[in-house]
Amino acid sequence: MIFSSRRPLSIHFAVGLLFSLAGAADAPTSHDGAETHVFATRGETELLVHIVRPDGWSAEDKRPGWIHFFGGGWVKGTTKSSIGWARSAAKRGYVGFAPDYRVRNRHSSKPEDSVADARAALRWIQDNAEELGIDKTRIVVSGNSAGGHLALWTAIEHAPPGSDPSESPLVKPAGLILSSPVSDTSPESGYAPERLGDHPLELSPVHQADEKMPPILLLHGDADKVVPYQQAVNLNARLLETGNDVTFVTVPGGGHNFRGELPEWKAKTREQMDDFTSRHGLTP
Numbered sequence: 461m462i463f464s465s466r467r468p469l470s471i472h473f474a475v476g477l478l479f480s481l482a483g484a485a486d487a488p489t490s491h492d493g494a495e496t497h498v499f500a501t502r503g504e505t506e507l508l509v510h511i512v513r514p515d516g517w518s519a520e521d522k523r524p525g526w527i528h529f530f531g532g533g534w535v536k537g538t539t540k541s542s543i544g545w546a547r548s549a550a551k552r553g554y555v556g557f558a559p560d561y562r563v564r565n566r567h568s569s570k571p572e573d574s575v576a577d578a579r580a581a582l583r584w585i586q587d588n589a590e591e592l593g594i595d596k597t598r599i600v601v602s603g604n605s606a607g608g609h610l611a612l613w614t615a616i617e618h619a620p621p622g623s624d625p626s627e628s629p630l631v632k633p634a635g636l637i638l639s640s641p642v643s644d645t646s647p648e649s650g651y652a653p654e655r656l657g658d659h660p661l662e663l664s665p666v667h668q669a670d671e672k673m674p675p676i677l678l679l680h681g682d683a684d685k686v687v688p689y690q691q692a693v694n695l696n697a698r699l700l701e702t703g704n705d706v707t708f709v710t711v712p713g714g715g716h717n718f719r720g721e722l723p724e725w726k727a728k729t730r731e732q733m734d735d736f737t738s739r740h741g742l743t744p
Contacts, residue, residue: 487538487560494543499559499584500577500627505567507577509559509584510539512550514744517593524598524634524742525585526554527614529578531605531640534571534655535564545602553744555594557585561610571606571645571656572622572663578610579619580627587630600742601633605687605716608641612665615674621659635740636676637733640716642687643695651687666695675705677736679729681714707736 490496494510501507514523528545530537539558546556561577562569582601589596603611615632619625644650645664653660661667676699680692689710696708709732711718711725719726737743 487566488540488543491539491543491558493547494558500580502562502567502573502577505562507560507562507581508539509557509581510543510546511592512543512546512556512558513593514550514553514555517555519591519593521593522595523593523744524554524600524737525557525589525592525594525596526600526602527557527559527582527585527611527633529559529561529601529603529607529610531603531607532563533642533652534569534574534606534609536566537563537606538566542607549600554600555592557581570622571609572620572659574606575610575613575620575663576623576627578614579623579629582614582629582633583627597631598634598742600635600637600737602637602639603641604639606642608638609643609645609665611636611638612641612643612669613663615670616665616668617670618668620668621662632674635674635737635742637679637736638676639679639729640681640684640687640692640718641678641695642691644691649694651691666691666698669698671702673699673702673704675707675736675740677707677709677732679709679711679718679732681711681716681718683713684716684718686716705740707732 491510494512498506499509526549528542530541539560542558546558549556559581562573586596601611601614642651643666645656645660647653682689699706715721
């Protein structure tokens with residue numbers, strides 16, 4: 461069944477849900493304090509988005525939203541790694557979203573499938589903005605590692621290989637917050653281009669980014685051994701060339717998971733995010 465991006469809002473009850481592919485049962489079908497909906501159907505697989513609403517929420521609020529995509533190289537990962545971001549966003553007054561997406565270990569999928577799911581998640585949230593009590597023009601999208609790759613693709617207008625144009629976001633996110641993101645997947649200089657099959661260049665954000673992108677907060681450790689720091693340097697330069705607003709924060713000595721490796725950067729990252737959202741009028 462092809463997912464319609466204009467599908468009405470419907471709550472997904474997770475009791476007894478069976479996934480068609482081995483390993484899919486490892487993905488949470490619910491989270492404490494979150495409401496769960498199906499945002500897309502791929503074959504027999506239902507993709508879920510977990511929503512955390514702030515205290516005092518009402519459908520008339522038109523609050524800003526915050527979407528976070530977990531990392532894992534398009535191979536692994538679940539919303540166990542992103543629900544905390546949704547909860548944190550809700551505590552600060554946003555409506556927080558933790559969408560699942562297809563990864564190879566659970567769905568035998570390709571990175572282009574992950575990209576398609578991320579774009580569809582934003583589109584579903586925008587289509588249902590009124591019922592969700594958010595302003596579809598004030599949505600922050602964040603992601604780490606491969607999740608940063610997906611976040612970038614929610615802000616690129618054209619549909620890449622594997623994505624249905626009818627699932628393209630209605631408007632770009634109001635801001636992107638990227639932590640150690642994969643931004644180059646090209647054969648010459650990219651991260652794991654062999655995982656991208658026939659489309660490593662077509663799925664490379666630094667090569668495919670629109671001339672006008674949303675404001676971006678970009679954080680990357682200069683000792684990252686997984687996604688090279690040079691990727692962030694190149695992305696920053698590429699975006700500045702076309703007049704974009706980029707706040708580029710280098711984490712000295714930081715590895716790929718600098719927030720876990722350098723405890724002081726957990727607080728510093730929060731300060732950077734709060735300053736970024738405040739400067740761009742995105743604070744609830």
